[in-house]
Amino acid sequence: MYQYDQLDQAFVDQRVAEFRDQTRRFLAGELSEDEFKAVRLRNGLYIQRHAPMLRIAVPYGLLSSRQLRKLGEIAQRYDRGYGHFTTRTNLQLNWPKLADVPDILAELATVQMHSIQTSGNCIRNVTADHLAGIALDEVDDPRPYCEIIRQWANLHPEFTYLPRKFKFAVTGSAEDRAASEVHDIGLHLRRDAQGNIGFQVLVGGGLGRTPIIGQVIREFVPLPDLLSYCDAILRVYNRYGRRDNIHKARIKILVKAVGIAKFRDQVETEWRASQDISPRLDMAEVERIRAFFKPPAYESLPNIEACAGREPEFQAWYRYNTRPHKVCGYRAAFVSLKAHGENPGDISSAQMAAVADLADRVSFGMVRVTHTQNLLLADVKQAELYGVWQELRRLGLATPNIGTLTDMIACPGLDFCSLANAGTLKVAHQIQKQFDDLDYLYDLGDIEIKMSGCMNGCGHHHVGHIGILGVDKHGEEWYQITLGGSVNGSTALGQVIGPSVAQADVASTIERIVEIYRAEREDGERFIETFRRIGVKPFKEGVYAAHSEAA
Amino acid sequence: MRPILKRLDVGANERREIVQDEWKYLGEEGAPVAAAGAVAPGAPAAAGATITAAGAALIVPFVELAKYRGYAGRLGVLLSPADAVEDLGDDVKRLSLVAVTFPSAGEGRGFTQGRLLRSARFGFEGELRAVGAGVKQDLLFIMARCGFDAFELAPGQKVEEALRALDRYSVAYAPAEPVPSVKLQRFHAA
Numbered sequence: 001m002y003q004y005d006q007l008d009q010a011f012v013d014q015r016v017a018e019f020r021d022q023t024r025r026f027l028a029g030e031l032s033e034d035e036f037k038a039v040r041l042r043n044g045l046y047i048q049r050h051a052p053m054l055r056i057a058v059p060y061g062l063l064s065s066r067q068l069r070k071l072g073e074i075a076q077r078y079d080r081g082y083g084h085f086t087t088r089t090n091l092q093l094n095w096p097k098l099a100d101v102p103d104i105l106a107e108l109a110t111v112q113m114h115s116i117q118t119s120g121n122c123i124r125n126v127t128a129d130h131l132a133g134i135a136l137d138e139v140d141d142p143r144p145y146c147e148i149i150r151q152w153a154n155l156h157p158e159f160t161y162l163p164r165k166f167k168f169a170v171t172g173s174a175e176d177r178a179a180s181e182v183h184d185i186g187l188h189l190r191r192d193a194q195g196n197i198g199f200q201v202l203v204g205g206g207l208g209r210t211p212i213i214g215q216v217i218r219e220f221v222p223l224p225d226l227l228s229y230c231d232a233i234l235r236v237y238n239r240y241g242r243r244d245n246i247h248k249a250r251i252k253i254l255v256k257a258v259g260i261a262k263f264r265d266q267v268e269t270e271w272r273a274s275q276d277i278s279p280r281l282d283m284a285e286v287e288r289i290r291a292f293f294k295p296p297a298y299e300s301l302p303n304i305e306a307c308a309g310r311e312p313e314f315q316a317w318y319r320y321n322t323r324p325h326k327v328c329g330y331r332a333a334f335v336s337l338k339a340h341g342e343n344p345g346d347i348s349s350a351q352m353a354a355v356a357d358l359a360d361r362v363s364f365g366m367v368r369v370t371h372t373q374n375l376l377l378a379d380v381k382q383a384e385l386y387g388v389w390q391e392l393r394r395l396g397l398a399t400p401n402i403g404t405l406t407d408m409i410a411c412p413g414l415d416f417c418s419l420a421n422a423g424t425l426k427v428a429h430q431i432q433k434q435f436d437d438l439d440y441l442y443d444l445g446d447i448e449i450k451m452s453g454c455m456n457g458c459g460h461h462h463v464g465h466i467g468i469l470g471v472d473k474h475g476e477e478w479y480q481i482t483l484g485g486s487v488n489g490s491t492a493l494g495q496v497i498g499p500s501v502a503q504a505d506v507a508s509t510i511e512r513i514v515e516i517y518r519a520e521r522e523d524g525e526r527f528i529e530t531f532r533r534i535g536v537k538p539f540k541e542g543v544y545a546a547h548s549e550a551a
Numbered sequence: 552m553r554p555i556l557k558r559l560d561v562g563a564n565e566r567r568e569i570v571q572d573e574w575k576y577l578g579e580e581g582a583p584v585a586a587a588g589a590v591a592p593g594a595p596a597a598a599g600a601t602i603t604a605a606g607a608a609l610i611v612p613f614v615e616l617a618k619y620r621g622y623a624g625r626l627g628v629l630l631s632p633a634d635a636v637e638d639l640g641d642d643v644k645r646l647s648l649v650a651v652t653f654p655s656a657g658e659g660r661g662f663t664q665g666r667l668l669r670s671a672r673f674g675f676e677g678e679l680r681a682v683g684a685g686v687k688q689d690l691l692f693i694m695a696r697c698g699f700d701a702f703e704l705a706p707g708q709k710v711e712e713a714l715r716a717l718d719r720y721s722v723a724y725a726p727a728e729p730v731p732s733v734k735l736q737r738f739h740a741a
Contacts, residue, residue: 007722007735014720022689038656039689121657151724151737157696158666158727161659227725227738238663239635276671279726279738 020102044115055118060128060146061089061369065356072352089369123153130370142170163241164249181491204255207457212252228278232271296364301329317400335375340432345373413453420453422470422477434507467494556702632660648678653685669698688716696727
């Protein structure tokens with residue numbers, strides 16, 4: 001993985017010193033609430049329902065075992081012994097003390113980590129495909145380019161006070177595992193006819209209150225121009241993005257308002273006119289960064305039948321929680337943070353330490369965070385999978401449910417977040433309980449449930465096969481259900497099936513929905529495929545007919 | 552009396568000074584006022600119709616600029632966040648000062664206005680001044696990197712802290728206008 005040089009380390013150290021002074025001035029009354037808000041947000045610090053919440057950046061989801069161990073130590077020492085991984089692959093601490101935050105940031109800096117720009121109206125943590133570098137269908141590893149974007153975006157002098165937040169995702173595979181089409185900028189690695197690396201650039205995607213799928217602004221931006229092209233997009237956005245209404249301030253609203261053709265013209269004009277102030281990537285620098293992402297020292301191994309003679313529980317885990325690897329003899333293994341009865345994405349300090357140790361033993365000391373709120377050991381020898389499973393099972397991290405209905409995404413919801421309208425955790429537990437039978441889960445196959453506690457959409461509910469959105473109805477927590485959303489393959493936004501349902505009825509409503517699928521599906525058809533074939537109507541009728549019968 | 556934090560001889564041997572403002576904003580005490588017969592905004596400056604009497608160095612709002620093209624003294628313009636720098640046209644060459652408004656901490660259009668004015672496209676070499684309630688120590692470093700060389704500090708800002716804030720970082724990633732504290736920079740313009 002990337003290792004900080006003198007410049008990177010000096011930057012995070014000076015940033016910590018700056019924030020320490022800002023915190024001191026705030027606590028001394030020299031900085032107003034509003035002034036402090038602008039700077040604390042850009043250091044990942046929210047003021048939440050119970051306490052401050054600190055969002056620590058995990059750039060493109062990559063962690064060394066040393067970093068994961070440090071996160072566990074920090075959660076133990078400064079928080080309540082656990083953390084929450086998010087859909088931007090960041091780690092959130094829900095109970096730190098404001099006065100401790102500068103010390104936490106200083107500790108992070110000792111392992112080349114930070115919380116810079118994980119919130120606020122600026123360029124946020126860049127996300128990538130969690131199978132980067134090991135996927136079978138990859139043009140190139142996206143992570144070096146994510147790292148370049150991370151650096152360029154850090155305290156960008158011109159783009160740190162944008163109209164609204166700004167998110168990048170980069171993917172190098174044909175299959176989009178990074179939800180890139182619902183990002184402000186989505187970058188797809190491509191090669192031109194001469195084999196040169198470049199990017200197809202999408203712009204104006206996003207979830208939240210007004211979900212919009214990104215559109216192609218340029219089919220191919222050569223690698224040396226990556227940052228100058230992004231500069232041009234950001235400059236047009238910074239100038240013309242709306243600032244009068246927070247709900248209309250994302251770039252997607254601007255692109256929609258002027259149309260992609262005109263927006264493209266503005267960007268291309270700006271790009272050509274401002275070459276003298278725009279970064280042009282030096283290929284030696286690109287090579288320096290790429291060198292950090294060279295494949296680890298794989299052994300030459302045969303593929304084996306890892307399941308032969310093993311118990312059914314292991315076979316189920318192998319089937320659901322592991323993925324193919326481009327190197328013969330290896331496989332990627334998920335660490336499921338979706339145990340039934342636990343909050344999706346939560347992990348304890350002890351589990352963090354144990355996963356770090358396991359990564360040291362079996363996966364070159366590296367761990368990845370996925371946008372679906374799980375961890376991944378990317379480079380496990382097939383012969384070691386059985387031992388990995390035993391260890392993960394001991395840790396409560398082997399629930400064999402990846403890709404199934406209970407591998408659901410959920411934001412922290414009303415229990416923690418001051419923006420939320422409704423709780424998500426109780427509903428998640430309800431669903432886990434309702435679908436506790438693994439055979440039933442496996443029969444249902446691939447179903448993605450994504451749940452957000454408010455329309456800001458941190459839980460990506462718009463693009464869940466089944467989306468659940470918490471709404472406030474006269475002080476009560478209700479839930480709007482959408483069907484047919486997707487980010488893998490063909491991105492689509494879910495359709496609302498009807499009036500929202502009460503909290504106590506969410507899990508049973510989900511069950512009715514999947515029962516309709518079971519009745520309607522044709523051979524081997526996945527939930528999303530059945531939905532696309534038959535549409536929303538049968539689900540709508542089935543769900544609400546059952547409701548009116550009950551009433 | 553209005554103190555201005557100025558960066559002088561910007562470059563390796565940059566100096567900073569707190570000076571009393573020698574400029575007057577249009578309408579403030581001691582500033583020249585528009586004479587009768589001044590041309591309407593946007594109309595060509597006809598001889599005799601514009602203000603020619605020399606007075607103090609004068610900063611006029613962008614919407615008033617056309618009336619003051621013929622002003623004999625040093626002329627500056629005050630931009631609001633929504634003003635397009637392109638609309639300054641050839642006036643950029645005539646202006647000795649551009650003041651860019653940062654009305655609050657969250658309003659970031661001024662960074663782009665400054666950066667563009669300093670780019671080859673506009674080539675503005677006069678005083679680029681940050682003004683407004685948002686001109687506070689925590690933004691001075693990035694303002695300087697966007698090309699600002701004068702700061703009309705918001706009320707209550709401590710000058711010593713503001714001076715230190717200009718040197719807060721010794722490293723930077725994105726290319727920008729040079730500031731002396733930055734010894735290492737990662738990316739460079741073409």
